[in-house]
Amino acid sequence: MDEGSHSVVEETRQRQLLARDITRAFINEDGSELVALKDFSLEINKGQIIALVGPSGCGKSTFLRLVAGLDEPQAGTLLYNGQPIAGPSPDRGFVFQQTNLYPWLTVANNVAFGLKARGLYHEQKHRVQEMIDLMGLSGFEKAWPHQISGGMASRVALAQTFIQDPGVILLDEPLSALDAFTRAIIQDEIVALWQQFEPIIILVSHDVEEAVYLADRVVVMTPRPGRQIADLAIDLPRPRERTAPDFIQIRREILQLLKSEER
Amino acid sequence: MSPSTASGIFARVSFIRPKEVAKLLAPLLALGLCLATDAALPSVYPSDYSEQYFPAFLRIVLLLYLACAALSCWFKAVRQRLLHFWGLLIAVFVLLTFLNLQTVKSGNFLLPYVPSPDQILGAIFGNLPTVLDNLGGSLSLLLQGITLGGVAGMVYGSCMGYSRFFNYWLSPFIKLIGPVPSTAWMALAMVLAPSSHAASVCLVALSTWFPLSVNLSGGIRGVNKTYIERAQTLGASHFFILRKVIYPAVLPNIFTGLFMGVCFSLTALVGAEMLGVQSGLGWYISYAEAWSEFDLIYSTILIFILVAFTLITILFKIQKQVMKWTKGAIQW
Structure with missing residues (x-):
């Protein structure tokens, strides 16, 4: 082992999640190459919320899939707790863009899915009801996913992931299909869940306001090839005020960064 | 008032x-x-x-x-x-x-x-004992064949849908054998099978196996990938995903396959009974034809209508029960 890789391991003791010089390219159907991520680096400390914002094709979702272990980088180092990421794990939860509840399972069984998959259901049965109560889903335990509203479906998807108490939670535009009012309510619920379970959250969003509202850091990305152009710390106290001058100032800054890249 | x-x-x-x-x-x-x-x-x-x-x-x-x-x-x-x-x-x-x-x-x-x-x-x-006897024979043959074909179709379709290796080796076979009308195998089946009854069961099974395998393997390959990835990130094993994600997701395909299987099976049954087994409703019709007893032919067709309708109605009732979560499944 050379000295370089030793220092990388040292570094991840503090930085729970570490990506260094990640490259991931896809081959299009016509044979051309699409570079989703090029030499992308990111370090995330324990318990932080990171938002990745940027236009389509900037590799945000690709990065989430890499961290989830659903895909592998072609080059670069991707470490979680000092270990390379190999394959999916319940310690790295993923809430997909479409809520993707299992339509053949009731709300309660959707929430319990991970516990059942890992054989923990019998010991931890009580946690399912606790989670359902926490998310305000009481009374809908036996409902089928098609019978509940979009907001509730998002809550079930969040509950399904948070009940596993993972160290990392990846949110791929989890609220993009909701109306603005419901979205604002569930954003507060995400903050509450985060404060209770204290995972790293990596949020991918098209919505700059959502990113600034939730995140400790906003990473601004740009496409072709996907890379990072800014990493802004958001030092506003929670709960945040969307109309506060600081908040608006940061939003404007990020939007200008994105706009300047477009030119 | x-x-x-x-x-x-x-x-x-x-x-x-x-x-x-x-x-x-x-x-x-x-x-x-x-x-x-x-x-x-x-x-x-x-x-x-x-x-x-x-x-x-x-x-x-x-x-x-x-x-x-x-x-x-x-x-x-x-x-x-x-x-x-x-x-x-x-x-x-x-x-x-x-x-x-x-x-x-x-x-x-x-x-x-x-x-x-x-x-x-x-x-x-007027011929109630004879009619019931033949009806019983046909039903037992049909149910044996559908059960055998159903199990075979589930296994075959699962292997073909789930594994590339099996798909490579199994799909040409089903593409070539499946569409051949079951009655075309009749003569061979009669010679190769130990009894004409076994031959008929095999032919009925063949006609259930084909549509079920094709529907099931297509369904498995078409399962929404996010369902599977989500299960993986929640810590599910391959076997758990197969049982709790893939099979529930392809239940509509299984029922469509079974529905087609039952319809094909009835055709196979009548063919098998007319050509091979000397009993059952199919044989009864060809017997009636030989003696120009048209009232027997009409009445047997009537019985066929009742049998087919009942079988398919039962199938859809089971589907409705098993797939409680669906809003508007295929209606019968």
Whole structure:
């Protein structure tokens, strides 16, 4: 082992999640190459919320899939707790863009899915009801996913992931299909869940306001090839005020960064 | 009349609207027409012939309908059923009247090609032991074949859908063998199988296996990838994903495959019985044909209709029960 890789391991003791010089390219159907991520680096400390914002094709979702272990980088180092990421794990939860509840399972069984998959259901049965109560889903335990509203479906998807108490939670535009009012309510619920379970959250969003509202850091990305152009710390106290001058100032800054890249 | 002044039972009866009462009574008129023409008009058939079954049949239908109509005053479900079927019931009774008039009452439709409703009923109830014997034989053959083909189709389709390796080696086989009509295998099956019964079971199984495998493997390959990835990130094993994600997701494909399988199987069954096994409803039809007993042919077709309808209705009832989560599955 050379000295370089030793220092990388040292570094991840503090930085729970570490990506260094990640490259991931896809081959299009016509044979051309699409570079989703090029030499992308990111370090995330324990318990932080990171938002990745940027236009389509900037590799945000690709990065989430890499961290989830659903895909592998072609080059670069991707470490979680000092270990390379190999394959999916319940310690790295993923809430997909479409809520993707299992339509053949009731709300309660959707929430319990991970516990059942890992054989923990019998010991931890009580946690399912606790989670359902926490998310305000009481009374809908036996409902089928098609019978509940979009907001509730998002809550079930969040509950399904948070009940596993993972160290990392990846949110791929989890609220993009909701109306603005419901979205604002569930954003507060995400903050509450985060404060209770204290995972790293990596949020991918098209919505700059959502990113600034939730995140400790906003990473601004740009496409072709996907890379990072800014990493802004958001030092506003929670709960945040969307109309506060600081908040608006940061939003404007990020939007200008994105706009300047477009030119 | 207001509910407060009427006593319990009549208060509820009064909730039926006049239009609904008319709809409930209309089939009775058609049935009455059938009964009246049958009783009033003389038979033109040879004098040693007398109607035995048709009048009794009509009276039983009348009693059943009256019973249902009475129940419909108190049970909304029964009423809704009757109100739904009233038009079709009238059509059935009118058609029965027409057939009766054209055959035994006028001789416009010639014997032996078109027998009267009475003779068709007679062919069933006059030979009841034989009919039941053949029906039993057919059903047992059919169920054995469908079970065997169902299991084979589930295994084959799962392997083909789940694994690239199996798909490579298994799919050419099914693409070549599957579409060949099962009766084409008849001669071979009779020689190769230990008994003609076993041969027929295999042919019926073949016709269930094919549509089930194709539907199932296609379904498995088409399962929404996010369902599987989500399960992986939640810590599910391959086996758990297969049981709790993939199979539930392909249940609609399984039922479509089984539905087609049952339909193909009936064809295979009749072919097998006509050509190979010397029993069962298929054999009964070819026997009746050989002796020009058309009333037997009609009655056996009638039994086939009932068998097929019952089997498929049961299948859809099971589907509805198993797939409780769906809003609008395929309706039967």
